Amino acid sequence: MEGSWRVIVALAVAGMLALAPSAAARPAAQPTSLDLVKRGLARSVAHGWIDQSDSSRYGAIAYRALRAIPRLPGSRASNLAAVLADVVAERDQYTAPRALAVFSMLQENTYYLARHWLPRSGTDVIADDGVLYRSFPGQGLQFHPLGNFARLGSLILQQRDGDASELAQALVDRGVANGPALTWEYYFPFGGGRPPWTSGMAQAVAAQALARIDYEPEARRAYLALPRGLLLWPPTGPWVRLYRFSTAPVLNAQLQTAVSLEIYATLTGDAEAEGLADRMRTSALTLLPRFDTGYWSLYSLGGGEASLNYHRFVVSLLKTLAQRTEEPAWETWYERFDGYLTEPPVISAKAPTPAVVKRRPARISFWLSKSSRVTLSVGGGATAIWLAQGYHTLTWSGAGRRPGTYAASLVAVDLAGNRTQVQLAPVRVRSR
Numbered sequence: 123m124e125g126s127w128r129v130i131v132a133l134a135v136a137g138m139l140a141l142a143p144s145a146a147a148r149p150a151a152q153p154t155s156l157d158l159v160k161r162g163l164a165r166s167v168a169h170g171w172i173d174q175s176d177s178s179r180y181g182a183i184a185y186r187a188l189r190a191i192p193r194l195p196g197s198r199a200s201n202l203a204a205v206l207a208d209v210v211a212e213r214d215q216y217t218a219p220r221a222l223a224v225f226s227m228l229q230e231n232t233y234y235l236a237r238h239w240l241p242r243s244g245t246d247v248i249a250d251d252g253v254l255y256r257s258f259p260g261q262g263l264q265f266h267p268l269g270n271f272a273r274l275g276s277l278i279l280q281q282r283d284g285d286a287s288e289l290a291q292a293l294v295d296r297g298v299a300n301g302p303a304l305t306w307e308y309y310f311p312f313g314g315g316r317p318p319w320t321s322g323m324a325q326a327v328a329a330q331a332l333a334r335i336d337y338e339p340e341a342r343r344a345y346l347a348l349p350r351g352l353l354l355w356p357p358t359g360p361w362v363r364l365y366r367f368s369t370a371p372v373l374n375a376q377l378q379t380a381v382s383l384e385i386y387a388t389l390t391g392d393a394e395a396e397g398l399a400d401r402m403r404t405s406a407l408t409l410l411p412r413f414d415t416g417y418w419s420l421y422s423l424g425g426g427e428a429s430l431n432y433h434r435f436v437v438s439l440l441k442t443l444a445q446r447t448e449e450p451a452w453e454t455w456y457e458r459f460d461g462y463l464t465e466p467p468v469i470s471a472k473a474p475t476p477a478v479v480k481r482r483p484a485r486i487s488f489w490l491s492k493s494s495r496v497t498l499s500v501g502g503g504a505t506a507i508w509l510a511q512g513y514h515t516l517t518w519s520g521a522g523r524r525p526g527t528y529a530a531s532l533v534a535v536d537l538a539g540n541r542t543q544v545q546l547a548p549v550r551v552r553s554r
Contacts, residue, residue, distance in 0.1 A: 155210050159184040162213025163221075171217045180216075180225040184209065187232045197259070198235045205231045205262040208309050208317065220318070223296040224309055227265045230255055234263060246273075252289040253296075258310065265296070267306035268324040274331040290335050293328075297340065303350050304343035315367035322352035322362035323375040326382035333389040341386060345395050348379075359405030360398060371423040373413045374432055376406050377439035384446065403443065407451055415511055417492040418462050418537075427493045427510060430537040437463065466540040467494045469532055473547040474518075483517040484549045486530070490514060494534035500549050501528030520551035527551075 163177040172180075187206050191199050209224045216224075230249045241247070245257040246269060254270045255263035270293055277286035297304040298318075306328060307318035325347040332341035354361040354369060364375040380402040387396035413420045419436050421428040428436065440456035443449075468491035475485045486498060490509055497506040500518045507516070518530075530546040 154188075155206055156181075156184055156188050158210050158213050162210075162216050165214070166216035166221060172221055176218075176221065180221060183225045183229045183232070187228050190232050190236060194235060198239060201240050201260065201262040202231050202235050204260060204310075205264075208261075208264075211317065212309065217298065219296050219298050220307070223265050223307070226251075226253065227255060227263070227309065231262045248273075251292050252285055253292050261310045264308065264310050267293075267308065268321060268327060270306075271324060271328045271331045275327070275334065278331065278334045286335055290332065290337055294332075294337060294340050297343075300347060301350065302343060303347040304340055305347045306344075313365060313368065315365055320347065320352065320366045321364060322348055322366070323364050323379050323382075325352060326362070326379040326386070329386040329395070330382040330389075333386045338390055341390060342392065345383065345386060345392065348383075348398065356405070356409075358408040359401045361405055361409075362402070370425065371409070372421065373406075373410075373419060373423075373428075374421075374435050374439065376402060377436060377443065380406060381439060381442055381446070403447070407455075410455055414458070415492065417465065417468070417511065419459055433459070433462070433537070462492075463538045464540065466542040467491050467534040467536045469534055469542055469544045471532060471544055471546055474530060474549050483519040485515055485517055486532070486546060487513070487515045488532060488544075490534060492536055494536045497533045498530070499533070500530045518549060520549070523551045525551050525553040 160181055163172070163181055166172045167174055167177050184206070187202060191203050191206070193199075194202060205228055209228050212220060212224050226249070230247070230253075234247060240259055240262065241257045243257055243259050246266075247255045247257065247263050249255065254266060254273050256266040256269050258264050270289070274286060274289050274293065277289060293306065294304075296306060298307055299305075305320045306324060307320055309317045311317060312319070325344050328344040329341045332338070332344055348362070352363045352366060354363055354371060356371065361371045362375050362379040363369070364372040380399050383395050383399035383402070386392065387399055409423065412423055415427065419428045419433050420426065421432055427433075437456065437460045440452060440459055444452035444456045469488055471486065471488035475482075484500070490496065490511055490513075493508070493510050495506055496509050496514075496516075497504050498516045498518065501523065503518075505516070505518075520528075527548045527550050530549045531543060532546060533541065533543045535541045
């Protein structure tokens with residue numbers, strides 16, 4: 123990956139050098155990033171998507187970014203170059219909202235990275251116009267629709283009306299028409315998906331937030347993106363596509379979408395959305411047992427255990443659904459998943475195979491109930507490793523140890539900090 127960033131930076135520097143005058147004749151060069159951006163902007167003007175003043179302004183933003191890249195140190199240069207590459211990749215479709223989104227993102231990255239190192243992954247940076255950009259190391263600060271509409275909802279609930287109105291308008295201006303729907307796009311490659319890509323969960327949260335601030339037509343158009351390609355249809359009923367390019371049913375996305383659509387429908391009287399929200403709740407209830415390991419939740423159907431943050435998010439959504447629907451089934455699931463946050467992990471261990479010096483190690487086999495940091499201690503020495511739910515075998519070598527019997531134990535600490543210790547049968551080291 124590091125090599126690819128070097129190539130991007132090298133191309134950007136080459137583009138910079140190509141702008142310098144030279145008295146000597148040179149052979150025809152490949153188009154630089156700036157050339158490609160200018161061609162895309164010219165095409166956009168020709169199609170009537172943007173006017174000439176916008177084209178000039180966006181071209182200047184690309185030029186400043188290109189000039190900044192060779193002057194920045196290390197990863198600050200590579201992150202800015204990555205964002206510039208994202209902008210170049212959209213050059214054939216600089217419609218007004220898309221051009222506004224990508225060039226504003228490039229401008230924010232140029233200004234920010236000129237003064238700061240990129241913050242840790244997931245950190246949000248708020249631009250002067252209130253738009254949120256999220257840090258993705260190696261990919262810079264990215265326009266993030268879900269983060270933006272979550273922030274809009276928070277501003278509304280805090281009664282920060284001026285800030286909320288400013289952000290709502292900025293987001294509406296960046297909404298891309300898809301027939302009757304209005305979508306908000308991500309402009310960086312992620313999880314095998316090629317940009318621009320969309321998220322069903324982000325669209326549902328957008329509909330909810332826009333309805334709260336009296337952008338009802340735009341809220342309706344945000345909702346319409348869901349039935350227009352952002353739903354899966356398993357036998358149990360509709361399930362949201364967290365990412366348009368993925369068919370993995372994700373639990374937190376389904377629950378959040380059901381909550382957001384129900385709130386949107388209540389605010390606007392949209393019977394179609396209310397019906398979809400009801401069917402999504404039914405689908406979620408039907409499949410919830412398959413997301414339950416008996417000790418923790420799965421992030422996606424058939425996938426691995428959820429992280430602590432995602433498990434807590436699911437618990438909060440189950441609580442919201444229990445309160446809003448007053449249905450006992452949701453209360454039961456809330457209490458079950460909430461209980462996993464305080465239950466210690468379970469270890470079921472077999473007796474270790476005795477170690478024979480220089481011939482074979484001791485093998486400690488056990489079953490673990492949920493993702494935990496497991497520490498094997500034998501004879502005063504310890505080894506720690508993160509393990510998922512399931513059967514595992516750890517080894518301990520008696521090499522260098524005197525013949526004798528050594529006490530052994532396993533300690534597991536789960537994602538929430540709950541701890542279990544199991545004393546194992548002693549490990550015997552033989553002389554031969």
